[in-house]
Amino acid sequence: MTQAETTHDGRAALIARLRSRDPVRTTVPRVPDTPGGHRFRLASIVIVLVVALVVVAGLALSIGSVYIPVADVWRVVGHRIFPPGVITPTWTAVTDRIVADVRLPRVVLAAVAGMSLTAVGTIVQAVMRNPLAGPTVLGVSSGAATGAVLVMRFGLLFLGVYTLNIAAFLGALLTLLVVLGIAKYGGRISATTLVLTGMAISAVLSAVTSFIVLTADDPTLGSQVLFWTLGGFGSAQWKLIPVPAIVLVLGVAYALAQARNLNLLLTGEESAISMGLDVNRFRQRMFVLSAAMIGVTVAVCGVIGFVGLVMPHITRLLVGANHRRCLPVGMLLGAIFTIGADLLARTVISPEELPVGIITALIGGPFFLYLLRRTSKAISR
Numbered sequence: 001m002t003q004a005e006t007t008h009d010g011r012a013a014l015i016a017r018l019r020s021r022d023p024v025r026t027t028v029p030r031v032p033d034t035p036g037g038h039r040f041r042l043a044s045i046v047i048v049l050v051v052a053l054v055v056v057a058g059l060a061l062s063i064g065s066v067y068i069p070v071a072d073v074w075r076v077v078g079h080r081i082f083p084p085g086v087i088t089p090t091w092t093a094v095t096d097r098i099v100a101d102v103r104l105p106r107v108v109l110a111a112v113a114g115m116s117l118t119a120v121g122t123i124v125q126a127v128m129r130n131p132l133a134g135p136t137v138l139g140v141s142s143g144a145a146t147g148a149v150l151v152m153r154f155g156l157l158f159l160g161v162y163t164l165n166i167a168a169f170l171g172a173l174l175t176l177l178v179v180l181g182i183a184k185y186g187g188r189i190s191a192t193t194l195v196l197t198g199m200a201i202s203a204v205l206s207a208v209t210s211f212i213v214l215t216a217d218d219p220t221l222g223s224q225v226l227f228w229t230l231g232g233f234g235s236a237q238w239k240l241i242p243v244p245a246i247v248l249v250l251g252v253a254y255a256l257a258q259a260r261n262l263n264l265l266l267t268g269e270e271s272a273i274s275m276g277l278d279v280n281r282f283r284q285r286m287f288v289l290s291a292a293m294i295g296v297t298v299a300v301c302g303v304i305g306f307v308g309l310v311m312p313h314i315t316r317l318l319v320g321a322n323h324r325r326c327l328p329v330g331m332l333l334g335a336i337f338t339i340g341a342d343l344l345a346r347t348v349i350s351p352e353e354l355p356v357g358i359i360t361a362l363i364g365g366p367f368f369l370y371l372l373r374r375t376s377k378a379i380s381r
Contacts, residue, residue, distance in 0.1 A: 042325060045318055049332040056336050057111070060343045061103045065351060073099055080104075106236040109244075109300065110342045110356075111335035113233070114307055116248045116297045118334030120290045121308025122315065122326050123255055126262045127286045129269075132195050132371055134309030135294045138179050139201035140172045141305065144291075144298035146205045147171020149225055153212045165243055169295030175201060176287055195372065230355030231304035233342050244296045251293045252327060258286070259323040266321055304357050306364020307334055313371070 061073040072091050076099040079087040089096070117135060124133045135141045147167040150156075157163045183197040206229070213225050255262070261282055264272040269279050315330035341359040348354055 042319060045329060046332070049329065049336065053111075053332060053336050053339075056339050056343070057107050060107045060110075060339050061099055063343065063347060064098070064103065066098055068095055068099060076100055077104065105238045105241060106233045106342065107339055109236040109241055110233050110338045112241065112245050112248055113297050113301045113304060114311075114334035114336070114338030115331040116244060116251075116293045117304065117307040117338075118311040118315070118330040119248070119252050119255065119327055120293050122312040122323065122330050123262070123286055123290055124308070125312055126265055126323065127283050128194065129265060130194060131313065132309075132368075134306070135290070136202075136303065136305040137195055137309055137368070138198040139175050139205065140291065140294050141298055141303040142202040142205040143175025144168040144172035144295045145229060145303050146209050147295075148299055149209050149212055152224065153216050153221065162243070164299040165296045168299040169292050172295045172298070173288065173291035175205065176291055180287075226355075229303055229357070231302035231357035231360075232345070232353075232355050233301055234353060236301075240300045244300055247293055247296045251289050252331065254289060255286075256324065256327055258282070259327070262323040263321070302357070304338065304360055306360050306368060307338060309371075310364045310367050311337060313367075
């Protein structure tokens with residue numbers, strides 16, 4: 001057998017292995033699951049994050065205009081969760097109402113929003129192969145808010161809160177399509193062009209939202225729009241949580257099922273195509289998924305910036321680029337971050353309350369500038 005034939009056979013064998021459905025052989029960026037250090041480190045990180053989430057949630061349920069001891073907080077929560085008789089109430093009815101009906105839905109909604117934003121940021125950065133991509137930077141969150149404000153302005157709430165969900169989803173999807181269409185040049189999308197396009201579209205949508213407010217007959221629409229543009233969990237109620245929670249579970253489940261394809265995109269489009277992935281169709285599906293998750297999140301808590309940009313980067317520093325690990329760990333980080341940001345927003349100028357978007361912007365803005373500078377240096381080289 002000649003050397004050329006041997007080389008050809010070797011390439012054919014390699015392609016056959018890469019096209020195998022075995023996830024260990026097909027996900028090039030995957031860190032091997034050795035029985036030693038990697039699994040132990042991952043388990044340790046998850047345990048630490050779960051403990052941190054419990055601690056932050058306990059503080060958020062305890063601290064407020066009325067201080068409630070953390071022990072009493074968890075007893076109230078346990079009394080609501082477990083069957084009657086398991087935990088004997090030793091607290092007042094006012095304490096029960098404050099914890100279970102006022103603060104707990106707020107904490108749960110903050111956790112759901114943080115998980116959704118982080119998951120979407122992780123997905124979008126992988127699909128675009130762009131570390132600067134995120135729901136806020138790409139203008140998707142602004143599009144969702146504009147869609148929701150439009151139906152509020154013209155009184156099109158024929159399906160109640162579900163109308164807001166639908167309008168926010170359509171606004172997010174249309175904005176994403178417009179940004180990608182404008183930023184795409186010569187079949188490629190550069191990081192800088194994508195960011196600048198997203199920022200420009202966000203500015204236009206902000207102007208549109210302001211125009212809607214100024215021309216509205218309802219004087220209270222302005223305060224409602226302020227909520228949409230800066231975000232917050234002050235209006236949290238149990239009835240608002242099921243839709244974003246269900247979309248989060250379904251969306252993350254689908255993303256985890258597609259983790260192999262997300263990992264393939266990290267190797268480059270050509271490599272992913274050579275391994276049998278229809279990149280364009282896969283991107284379209286993930287864009288629709290991202291728009292749905294952002295839409296229902298913005299519909300209940302407004303625009304909360306930089307969570308979907310910052311948290312995925314921290315997650316990859318902790319557990320690597322494998323999306324089977326990034327998505328679950330990132331969701332824990334996102335929940336901790338948003339609950340903590342909401343706690344700060346409620347206590348920094350107490351008894352007044354800051355919009356959560358201000359806290360996340362103060363933390364995420366400098367991080368975004370750092371990423372932009374690092375990316376510009378990489379391009380110049």
